[in-house]
Amino acid sequence: MGKSGSGKSSMRSIIFSNYLARDTRRLGATIDIDLSHVKFLGNLTLNLWDCGGQEAFMENYLSQQRAHVFSNVGVLIYVFDIESRDVERDLATYVNIISALVQYSREAKVFVLIHKMDLIQPMTREEVFDRRVALVRRKTAEAVAILFATSIWDQSLYKAWASIIHDLVPNLSVIEEQLASLGVAIDADEILLFERTSFLVVSRWTSPEGDSNPYGDRFERMSNILKSWKHTCSKFAGTPRNAEQFSDFEYKMGANFSMFVTKFTTNTYILVCMPPGEARFNSAKLNVAAARPWFKFLDGPVIAPAAVSSSHMIGVGAAGGYGGDYGNVPSLVSEGGY
Amino acid sequence: MSSAFSGGNRAGVDGGNASSNRPVRTTYLSQAVLNLHRVYEQNRQRLQKKDGAKVPDPIAVPQTKGKPRLLLMGQRRSGKSSISSVVFHKLPPSETLFLESTARIQKDSLNSFMDFQVWDFPGQIDVFDNPNFAFDMDAIFGEIGALIWVIDAQDDYLEAVARLNNTILHLQRGYPHINIEVFIHKVDGLSDDYKLDIQRDVTIRIQDELSDQGVENAPVNFHLTSIYNHSIFEAFSKVIQKLIPRLGQLEAMLTNLCRTCRFEKAYLFDVNTKIYIATDSTPEDMASYEICSDYVDVIIDFTEVYGSWQRSPEWRKRLEGPPWMQPLDDQVACEWAESGMVLSEAQRPIMLREVDRFLALVAIMKEGSYEKMPQINMNVDVVVKGLTEFFEITKPKDSLTPGAGPSAAGSVPT
Numbered sequence: 001m002g003k004s005g006s007g008k009s010s011m012r013s014i015i016f017s018n019y020l021a022r023d024t025r026r027l028g029a030t031i032d033i034d035l036s037h038v039k040f041l042g043n044l045t046l047n048l049w050d051c052g053g054q055e056a057f058m059e060n061y062l063s064q065q066r067a068h069v070f071s072n073v074g075v076l077i078y079v080f081d082i083e084s085r086d087v088e089r090d091l092a093t094y095v096n097i098i099s100a101l102v103q104y105s106r107e108a109k110v111f112v113l114i115h116k117m118d119l120i121q122p123m124t125r126e127e128v129f130d131r132r133v134a135l136v137r138r139k140t141a142e143a144v145a146i147l148f149a150t151s152i153w154d155q156s157l158y159k160a161w162a163s164i165i166h167d168l169v170p171n172l173s174v175i176e177e178q179l180a181s182l183g184v185a186i187d188a189d190e191i192l193l194f195e196r197t198s199f200l201v202v203s204r205w206t207s208p209e210g211d212s213n214p215y216g217d218r219f220e221r222m223s224n225i226l227k228s229w230k231h232t233c234s235k236f237a238g239t240p241r242n243a244e245q246f247s248d249f250e251y252k253m254g255a256n257f258s259m260f261v262t263k264f265t266t267n268t269y270i271l272v273c274m275p276p277g278e279a280r281f282n283s284a285k286l287n288v289a290a291a292r293p294w295f296k297f298l299d300g301p302v303i304a305p306a307a308v309s310s311s312h313m314i315g316v317g318a319a320g321g322y323g324g325d326y327g328n329v330p331s332l333v334s335e336g337g338y
Numbered sequence: 339m340s341s342a343f344s345g346g347n348r349a350g351v352d353g354g355n356a357s358s359n360r361p362v363r364t365t366y367l368s369q370a371v372l373n374l375h376r377v378y379e380q381n382r383q384r385l386q387k388k389d390g391a392k393v394p395d396p397i398a399v400p401q402t403k404g405k406p407r408l409l410l411m412g413q414r415r416s417g418k419s420s421i422s423s424v425v426f427h428k429l430p431p432s433e434t435l436f437l438e439s440t441a442r443i444q445k446d447s448l449n450s451f452m453d454f455q456v457w458d459f460p461g462q463i464d465v466f467d468n469p470n471f472a473f474d475m476d477a478i479f480g481e482i483g484a485l486i487w488v489i490d491a492q493d494d495y496l497e498a499v500a501r502l503n504n505t506i507l508h509l510q511r512g513y514p515h516i517n518i519e520v521f522i523h524k525v526d527g528l529s530d531d532y533k534l535d536i537q538r539d540v541t542i543r544i545q546d547e548l549s550d551q552g553v554e555n556a557p558v559n560f561h562l563t564s565i566y567n568h569s570i571f572e573a574f575s576k577v578i579q580k581l582i583p584r585l586g587q588l589e590a591m592l593t594n595l596c597r598t599c600r601f602e603k604a605y606l607f608d609v610n611t612k613i614y615i616a617t618d619s620t621p622e623d624m625a626s627y628e629i630c631s632d633y634v635d636v637i638i639d640f641t642e643v644y645g646s647w648q649r650s651p652e653w654r655k656r657l658e659g660p661p662w663m664q665p666l667d668d669q670v671a672c673e674w675a676e677s678g679m680v681l682s683e684a685q686r687p688i689m690l691r692e693v694d695r696f697l698a699l700v701a702i703m704k705e706g707s708y709e710k711m712p713q714i715n716m717n718v719d720v721v722v723k724g725l726t727e728f729f730e731i732t733k734p735k736d737s738l739t740p741g742a743g744p745s746a747a748g749s750v751p752t
Contacts, residue, residue: 022566118432153432190644209653218643225639232632236625237683244682251637251677255667256645273644275657277669 001061001097002079003090004029004053007115010152011079012036012050015161015198018241020231021152032057033069041195041202042267042299044170062096070104075164077111078145080136082128083119091139098140110145111164112136118151125149158220158227162200169202171297179205182291186284189257192222192271193264197242199227202268210273222271226261252281260285265292266299406483406581407455411505413498414439414461416490417523417565422446422458424565425574425611431565450608451615451696451729452582454483464501466508475512483581484517485509491536491562492524499540503547510553518558519577520544526564533562568628575613583732588616591728595721596620596701599714602686604701605630606693606725609638615697630700633690637677637698674722676715680708687711691718693725 002008010024016038030052038046051061051069061069078097084090094112101108120128129149136147148160169175175193182205183191189210193203201219215221233245249261257273258281264270274284410418420434426446429437444458457478459465465478479485487505489498502520509516522540525533537560548556561573579585592604596618603626605614612631658665667673674692681688684705691699699722707714 121436122433153430209649212647212650213644214647215643221639221643225636229632229636232629233681233683236629237681237686239683247680247682247685249677249679251640251675252670252672253641253645253675254673255670256641259640259644275649275653276666277657277662278671279662279669280657 001051001058001076002053002113002115003081003084003093004055006053006079006081006084007152008053008077008079009034009050011113011115011150011157011161012048014152014157015200016048018197018227018231018234020228024152029054032060038198040165040198040267041169044168046168058093058097062100066100067104070100073101073105073108074168075109075111076101077113077164079113079115080132082114082116082132087135091135094136095139109167110140111160112145112147113150113160114147115150115152117149117156118153155217155220155224158200158223159217161198162220162223165195165198165200165202172203175203175295175298176205178291178294179203182288182294183207185291186272186274186287187280188272188274188284190271190273192219194223194226194269194271196244196267196269199223199230199269226269226271250281252276252278262288264288265295268295268298406452407457407481408577409457409459409478409482409485410488411459411465411485412461412488412521412523413490413493413501416461416488416493416498418458418461418488419444420565421488421521421523421563421570422456425570425613426456434565448610449696450610451694452578454578454581466504479509479513479516482513482516484519484577486519486521486577488521488523489540490524491522491528491533495536495540499543503544506544506548506556506558507551507553510556514556516557517577517580518556519573520558520560521563521570521573522560523563525562525569526566537562568624568631571612571631572624572627574611575615578608578613578615582615584728585616588725588728589619591721591724592616592618593620595717599701599717600704600707601701602626602704603630604699607631607634607698607700608696609634609692609698610696626702629688630702633677633679633688633700634698637675637690641675672715672719678708678711689714689718691722693722694729697725697729699725 007024009027009030010019010021013019013024013027014021016036030050032052034050034052036048036050038048040046049069051057076097078094080090080094098110101110114129114132117125117129133147136145146163148156148163150156150160166172179191179193182188184207188205189207190213191205192201194200195202200223204219206213230245231241233239234241234243237245239245244263246261247263250258251260252258253276255276258276259271259273260281261269261271262285270288272284272288274280410422412418417434419437419440420429420431422444423429423434423437424431426448440458440460442460446456446458448454448456465475485505487498487502489495489502506518509518520540522533522537525536528536541560544558548554548558559576561569561576563570563573582588588606592606595601596604601618603620603623604618605627606616607614607630612634614627614631654666657669662669672691675690675698676692677690679688680686685708686705687703687708689701689703689711693699699718703714
């Protein structure tokens with residue numbers, strides 16, 4: 001939710017429909033509520049309600065449709081336009097929305113995105129954001145909101161959405177555990193697991209050495225880079241935007257590092273950054289391929305299909321095999337693979 | 339090791355890397371020097387007014403030996419500074435909104451495979467017709483490689499065309515060898531038909547005027563450009579290619595490689611600017627250029643994120659210890675950056691290989707040829723070696739060995 005023209009539909013199109021930032025200019029105003037179901041990782045379906053922000057609609061949500069709109073909400077994402085002229089009024093609407101939310105879905109998480117940050121001069125961005133955060137925080141004591149500064153023109157959008165999605169992913173602890181054992185087995189510096197269409201980071205693992213990487217924003221940057229690369233491929237090959245665009249991407253930077261991005265399970269891509277060396281690289285690729293069956297549960301179907309975005313599936317039994325011990329990932333090529 | 343990718347430091351990001359090769363906004367002349375220059379010019383002009391006689395040409399002009407110069411000119415607010423920021427300083431196009439108008443000549447020097455200078459002229463200054471400030475023509479146009487004239491296509495361009503005509507006429511008298519490249523700019527958002535209409539209109543206006551003045555066959559070229567897509571890079575590529583000595587030899591090498599390895603298209607990119615300095619002889623294709631140039635971008639980004647920081651000594655020690663027992667440099671097959679990727683559609687691979695500090699070879703391969711990568715890599719090795727020699731030979735201007743670029747004769751046909 002958020003005021004009309006603040007960029008809700010734009011960011012939804014970019015994250016889930018593979019729009020380019022500049023393509024969002026074509027989007028018209030959202031009328032009433034735009035419902036969409038986004039399949040995420042096979043067994044998780046997100047019910048995305050994109051609520052038109054014109055005042056008439058807003059009043060409607062708060063009065064007639066109040067129970068309909070605000071019950072069973074898992075996550076509320078409220079978007080503020082940083083350039084808005086009438087901040088007081090925006091905040092007043094926000095407070096109304098939050099009180100309705102608290103009334104009907106007390107458990108719902110609240111994410112506030114301060115959007116269109118690209119319109120602020122880079123020097124003053126942080127300051128402007130901090131001021132706005134303080135303002136929002138003061139207005140809403142009852143709900144603890146998590147705030148992000150976003151822009152569709154850079155990676156900040158992916159950071160916000162990755163953290164929104166993060167808590168909704170089922171079996172998260174299992175994924176993390178298995179990624180870690182895979183990482184140790186293949187001697188990687190960093191492993192990122194992406195969802196196939198949105199390229200949001202689902203899970204990640206970093207070795208102690210990889211932790212010293214000075215780029216703290218590298219995860220969302222990778223999402224952004226790969227997403228735009230995907231778009232380039234689709235433009236070149238003439239394939240639909242949402243289709244799979246590349247199957248394999250290798251990069252060896254001399255004696256500096258090696259990395260590859262490859263299709264992992266049906267719904268995920270995996271990025272591995274690792275030390276240089278031909279033999280090491282080739283065996284890691286084979287091992288990642290061999291590890292696929294252990295991650296099959298990512299593709300579902302799970303016993304209780306998640307229908308609403310708010311369902312937390314952690315701990316629910318999934319298709320088996322993932323409890324396996326990773327110490328025995330078959331090390332196919334161990335040495336001298338030239 | 340110095341490499342085009344491992345330099346990885348963009349402006350503002352200090353990775354603490356000693357061997358940073360990517361030029362970070364190096365302004366060639368300091369403002370102090372520029373001011374001295376102006377004082378000198380003013381004195382000269384005053385002298386001129388007093389005696390009315392010819393004053394000897396200045397000798398104090400800082401000589402920039404062997405650096406071809408690109409001149410950016412055009413009306414004010416036509417987008418000159420935006421172009422040079424986007425192409426040469428990697429400014430995101432959306433950020434050009436914040437650029438301030440250029441008050442004095444902005445000189446940038448670029449260290450690349452070929453060192454060249456870019457001069458950004460303020461639009462409000464008319465070089466040929468300026469009552470209070472006479473420019474030293476030789477200093478400006480003496481070593482110029484190309485003059486780029488920017489016209490705002492979304493604005494009324496009649497005045498710009500008139501000034502351009504005036505400029506061409508002046509240049510034709512003194513410096514007829516200068517290539518004049520007209521960028522019909524800001525064409526994003528215009529329909530294809532309308533773009534072509536504008537181009538035709540501008541072309542006709544200029545040619546009519548020139549032939550009225552008796553100038554035929556002036557070297558004027560037209561490009562439709564926008565900073566919001568690849569057209570600006572494509573246009574710059576064409577401009578730069580005209581300045582490369584023995585371009586034909588380079589192209590022949592790439593064509594040869596394409597034939598032996600059955601590549602669809604190969605480009606030799608300048609990594610810093612994403613300008614391609616040569617391609618094979620198959621027809622130009624904007625789509626392939628776009629994907630290859632974006633590929634270079636992705637590699638630069640990957641390198642910046644994962645390759646620009648120093649790993650700890652323990653890390654290295656562990657990797658060189660058992661079971662490998664080899665220094666890291668010996669564990670890799672290629673000391674430069676190499677990359678390959680496969681498109682899902684038709685399984686078409688694209689490959690990239692770094693040639694030297696500034697250049698990278700990018701090629702789109704035929705479908706299904708990913709299995710032949712080892713052979714292709716060998717061929718590419720040979721060509722890369724050839725290219726390196728080529729640039730060594732052509733670097734000194736007075737080189738007397740024509741056509742010495744070794745061809746990829748030893749390549750294995752696949």
